[in-house]
Amino acid sequence: MRSSFVIPHSPLAPRHFPMNNITFLSDYLAASVRLSVPLAFAALGGLFSERSGVLNIGLEGMLLTGAFVSAAGTFYSGNAWFGVAAAVMAGALVGLLHAYLSVTLRVDQLVSGLAINLSAAGLTAFGSRLVFTAETTQKLAGIDAIALPGLSQLPIIGSLFNQDLIVYGLFLLVPLTTYLLFRTSLGLTLRAVGEYPRAADTAGIWVGRVRYSCVVISGGLAALGGAYLVLVHVKYFTEGISAGKGYIALAALIFGRWHPVGTVLACLLFGATEALQLRVQAFNLNIPYQLLTMLPYITALLALVGLAGKSTPPSALGIPYIKEGSGR
Amino acid sequence: MAIAAAMLVGAGLIAIAGVSPVKAYAVLFSEALTNYYGFGNTLTKTAPLLLTSLGVLIALKAGQFNIGGEGQIYMGGLGSALVGLYIHGLPSVILVPLALVSGFLFGGLWGMIPGYLKAVRGVNEVITTLLLNYIAQNLISYLVSHPMMETNAPSPFSPPIDAAAQLPILLPQTQTHAGILVGLLATVLVWFGFAYTPLGYQIEAVGQNPIAARYAGISVPRTIIGVMTLAGGLAGLAGAGEVLGLKYRLFENFSPGYGFDAIAIAILCRGNLAGLVLISLFFGALRSGASVMQRSAGVPVTVVYAIQGLTVLFIAISLTLEKKEE
Numbered sequence: 001m002r003s004s005f006v007i008p009h010s011p012l013a014p015r016h017f018p019m020n021n022i023t024f025l026s027d028y029l030a031a032s033v034r035l036s037v038p039l040a041f042a043a044l045g046g047l048f049s050e051r052s053g054v055l056n057i058g059l060e061g062m063l064l065t066g067a068f069v070s071a072a073g074t075f076y077s078g079n080a081w082f083g084v085a086a087a088v089m090a091g092a093l094v095g096l097l098h099a100y101l102s103v104t105l106r107v108d109q110l111v112s113g114l115a116i117n118l119s120a121a122g123l124t125a126f127g128s129r130l131v132f133t134a135e136t137t138q139k140l141a142g143i144d145a146i147a148l149p150g151l152s153q154l155p156i157i158g159s160l161f162n163q164d165l166i167v168y169g170l171f172l173l174v175p176l177t178t179y180l181l182f183r184t185s186l187g188l189t190l191r192a193v194g195e196y197p198r199a200a201d202t203a204g205i206w207v208g209r210v211r212y213s214c215v216v217i218s219g220g221l222a223a224l225g226g227a228y229l230v231l232v233h234v235k236y237f238t239e240g241i242s243a244g245k246g247y248i249a250l251a252a253l254i255f256g257r258w259h260p261v262g263t264v265l266a267c268l269l270f271g272a273t274e275a276l277q278l279r280v281q282a283f284n285l286n287i288p289y290q291l292l293t294m295l296p297y298i299t300a301l302l303a304l305v306g307l308a309g310k311s312t313p314p315s316a317l318g319i320p321y322i323k324e325g326s327g328r
Numbered sequence: 329m330a331i332a333a334a335m336l337v338g339a340g341l342i343a344i345a346g347v348s349p350v351k352a353y354a355v356l357f358s359e360a361l362t363n364y365y366g367f368g369n370t371l372t373k374t375a376p377l378l379l380t381s382l383g384v385l386i387a388l389k390a391g392q393f394n395i396g397g398e399g400q401i402y403m404g405g406l407g408s409a410l411v412g413l414y415i416h417g418l419p420s421v422i423l424v425p426l427a428l429v430s431g432f433l434f435g436g437l438w439g440m441i442p443g444y445l446k447a448v449r450g451v452n453e454v455i456t457t458l459l460l461n462y463i464a465q466n467l468i469s470y471l472v473s474h475p476m477m478e479t480n481a482p483s484p485f486s487p488p489i490d491a492a493a494q495l496p497i498l499l500p501q502t503q504t505h506a507g508i509l510v511g512l513l514a515t516v517l518v519w520f521g522f523a524y525t526p527l528g529y530q531i532e533a534v535g536q537n538p539i540a541a542r543y544a545g546i547s548v549p550r551t552i553i554g555v556m557t558l559a560g561g562l563a564g565l566a567g568a569g570e571v572l573g574l575k576y577r578l579f580e581n582f583s584p585g586y587g588f589d590a591i592a593i594a595i596l597c598r599g600n601l602a603g604l605v606l607i608s609l610f611f612g613a614l615r616s617g618a619s620v621m622q623r624s625a626g627v628p629v630t631v632v633y634a635i636q637g638l639t640v641l642f643i644a645i646s647l648t649l650e651k652k653e654e
Contacts (some may be wrong), residue, residue, distance in 0.1 A: 057454060086358075101645065107644045107647070108644070110393055110454060111640075112643045114393075114395070114454075114591065114640065115640040115641040115643075115644050116641070117637075118588060118592065118636065118637035118640050118641075119634065119637035119638050119640070119641050120635035120637070121633065121637060122590075122630060122632075122634030122635070122636060122637040122638070123634045123638075125630040125633055126630040126631055126633070126634045129630055130628075142454065181539065185620070208437060239630075243462070244458065244459070244461075247455055247458045247459060247612045248459075250455050251455055251459065254452075254455075275533075288470050288473060290466045290467070290469045290470035290473065291466070291470055293466050294462070294463050294466040294467065294470075297459045297460075297462045297463050297570065298459075298463060300459055301459045301460070301463070304445075304451050304455065304456065304459075305445060305449065
């Protein structure tokens with residue numbers, strides 16, 4: 001595991017001292033949002049999985065898989081959206097694997113997640129050596145931003161409306177997920193499976209099927225986050241590019257109390273600490289970059305410490321469900 | 329067995345890379361095990377694996393997942409480097425143990441933090457140990473790029489440690505240092521501890537059933553903190569070995585993922601210490617032979633990492649399948 005932390009050359013990084021505070025704030029907000037998007041997708045994926053009772057430590061591996069597949073897919077097809085689609089499918093497959101291990105085989109969910117992360121790290125590193133040789137490493141086709149008319153001219157928050165389709169998708173996903181989870185019977189089913197699987201089973205709900213679906217979704221979403229990281233943010237793939245974002249996403253999930261809005265806000269916080277790197281350099285404060293790189297992880301750690309005991313997970317989280325009386 | 333399955337998939341990967349798997353594996357293992365220099369290299373790589381996985385295993389017996397081996401290795405390297413760089417004038421026979429102890433303490437601290445958070449505040453140790461990994465790695469990276477950097481060095485590393493702090497070399501003309509002996513000694517001590525002391529019994533009791541253990545009068549929080557600190561300390565010793573025995577300086581990113589391999593090894597050995605040593609040796613051989621395999625057979629080193637990851641996957645599956653047959 002290397003911390004190959006690449007500082008992205010975002011078009012929004014100021015090349016000179018910010019002209020005024022408003023530009024600075026606007027840039028900083030935009031950068032924070034961009035950096036928090038991969039986290040947010042992974043964390044929302046984790047939300048689906050964990051709300052249904054399946055611990056998903058494998059988010060990191062799923063994110064990395066998505067990153068690699070999106071890079072390879074875009075590289076071979078020349079079309080970034082194909083890369084995105086391929087990535088989501090790959091992530092869903094990894095999710096399927098985790099679901100099979102955790103739900104059907106009832107392997108310890110921590111071990112399953114870890115195994116997925118280790119395997120993904122090795123396989124993507126191997127794959128990237130095959131696909132991206134020295135001659136072929138070039139900038140990948142990216143995804144452009146679409147400015148929303150009128151809204152994108154707003155002061156400070158205007159930059160929020162000058163993002164690409166994936167980010168807009170995230171903006172929609174948050175209220176959608178909240179509504180789904182708390183206002184529909186589908187969401188109720190999901191939550192029941194995570195809190196009282198025995199009762200849900202008795203009520204006729206297929207616990208296994210719900211959990212499978214949720215974990216597959218979590219894989220797809222995490223992979224989408226990885227695809228965003230590669231295709232929109234840095235525009236190439238290196239080994240270990242995920243750099244622990246999957247774990248920070250888990251911290252965000254706990255910090256956000258397994259609620260979509262809280263989780264994404266936590267991701268924004270962590271993204272903001274990562275965005276500090278660029279801003280501080282703009283001010284020539286001479287802080288070594290490693291100290292800044294540490295910030296998101298330290299923040300995530302402090303968030304967990306501060307919250308311990310007050311944030312309760314879904315009751316059945318991490319416990320494999322065994323149907324009684326049905327033989328096997 | 330699961331290792332066989334992973335090797336099979338690895339063979340498939342090697343074939344994709346355009347090389348004959350048979351030839352690749354042959355090179356790998358003959359270099360790593362039968363060649364004098366290759367075997368020395370194997371032992372050198374086994375030492376940190378053995379120490380770290382020993383720590384992971386101890387924590388595992390108490391039901392704790394120490395994923396922080398990587399970070400603890402770095403902190404241990406830092407601790408030993410601090411002694412080796414800034415304490416002078418002492419003879420080897422004092423300085424070496426001092427540096428080792430310092431490495432143990434630094435690593436132990438890095439294990440104690442998540443241990444405390446888990447035991448007292450209930451924070452999941454998997455996430456905390458993982459986050460601490462990144463923090464430690466960046467910390468060492470910062471230190472050897474700035475305050476501790478060798479003047480005019482082309483890349484980040486520290487000045488060399490005091491010659492009296494170096495670990496003795498065991499095999500002439502190789503890099504095999506005494507770290508492997510430290511590892512074997514630690515293994516014997518751990519075996520003894522689990523087989524014959526009350527502490528070993530307590531650890532296993534907490535791992536099997538924390539509630540019953542508490543009724544038996546065992547302090548669960550204290551046990552958790554204790555095993556995590558111990559696990560961190562052992563990983564710290566591994567890091568100290570790398571600094572004191574192999575590189576003689578503190579480098580950034582000096583651990584090629586030993587901490588994560590250690591988790592795989594600890595899970596694979598199923599609580600059997602002899603198995604732990606053998607599997608550490610196997611992984612050491614894989615790493616040692618991998619670079620040769622890359623040079624002579626043209627297979628990328630990353631195949632080995634993929635094999636290791638897949639091994640854990642298959643082991644996890646086979647473990648569960650076995651349990652269900654009972």
